[in-house]
Amino acid sequence: MDKVVASAREAVADVPDGASLAVGGFGLSGVPDVLIQALYERGTTGLRVVSNNCGAMDSGLAVLLAAGRIARVTGSYIGGNKEFARQYLGGELELELIPQGTLAERLRAGGAGIPAFYTPAGVGTLVADGGLPWRYDGAGGVAVASPPKEVREFDGAEYVLERGIRTDFALVRAARGDRHGNLVFAKSARNFNPLAAMAGRVTVAEVERLVEPGEIEPDAVHLPGVFVQRVVALTAEQAADKRIERRTVRS
Structure with a gap:
């Protein structure tokens, strides 16, 4: 039952070239940056990614995108990612752009064993x-x-x-997780993470705080461990590394 893996590198070691990935996050919130960086360092390429957006600024999936490691994206938002737009318009990658709510339901349906819906x-x-x-x-x-x-x-x-969408792997980030894979997400960082986790055949979760089984109240669990196969505990430094896309202050 102990699903903890020693490192992010070990957790993604069997992700092959051309694999399909469901990736949690929205903008800079709740993005599994450590797992994505481990995939980048491993050199995995030809990835088919399902995610709301393909990274923001120079973080998250943008790291893989800039390195030419992504072949196809299923998502709902290009946003201000100029490199994403350049590769798409230049014919370097394929993009299936779909309504955001439809993307959420396609992931949830795939994880729930529902092949299609109207x-x-x-x-x-x-x-x-x-x-x-x-x-x-x-x-x-x-x-x-x-x-x-x-x-x-x-x-x-x-x-x-x-x-419905099913992928070979899923990468997600949670605020807390126990050794059985039960996860809790923090506020808006929940976003697409539970849905992406459900859609993956092998789901890897990086957690900001690892706790022992039983420390998370059953009613507080946002995603049951049945959907999670591997857990990676982040260091304090990794857990605290949260960027802000736009700062707005009073004049």
Whole structure:
């Protein structure tokens, strides 16, 4: 039952080139930076990433992106990541851009064993009709476009069929975790982390504070350990390393 792994490097040692990864985080909040850095140092490439965004500033998934290690992204936000936009528009990587709520539900559905579901989000747009550019050809043309999706009517309204997402691995970050893999997330850092963890066949969690089994009250558990296969305890320095994307102060 003890799922603690000695180091982040050991925890991701079996992630092969071309693996699919569900990665938690939103902007700079709740991002498994230590595990991502371990993947970067290992040299893993050709990754197919499922995450809300692909890193912010020069941290998180942006580290792998800048090194050319990511082949495909399924996400909902490019944001101010200019390198992400450059690679996408230049045909260097493939991007499946989907509504944020749909991404969340696709991850949750995959983790819950639900192969597909219907949602009204995207009906009447290219999300349902197909034709969204997934990959450009580097000369301004579209090399790969999204296919049309099934649309059905329920009680007089139309809904589009979306597939649940399962990935080879998942990388997440939690505020607390015990040796059995039960996790607690801090406030907004919960974001996509529980959903990404559910979607991974092998889920690795970096925890800011490792506790013994029983120290987390059952009602306080945000993600049960059944969804987590490996736990990496961060050092105090790693746990405290939390960047701020934009500082706003009173004049």
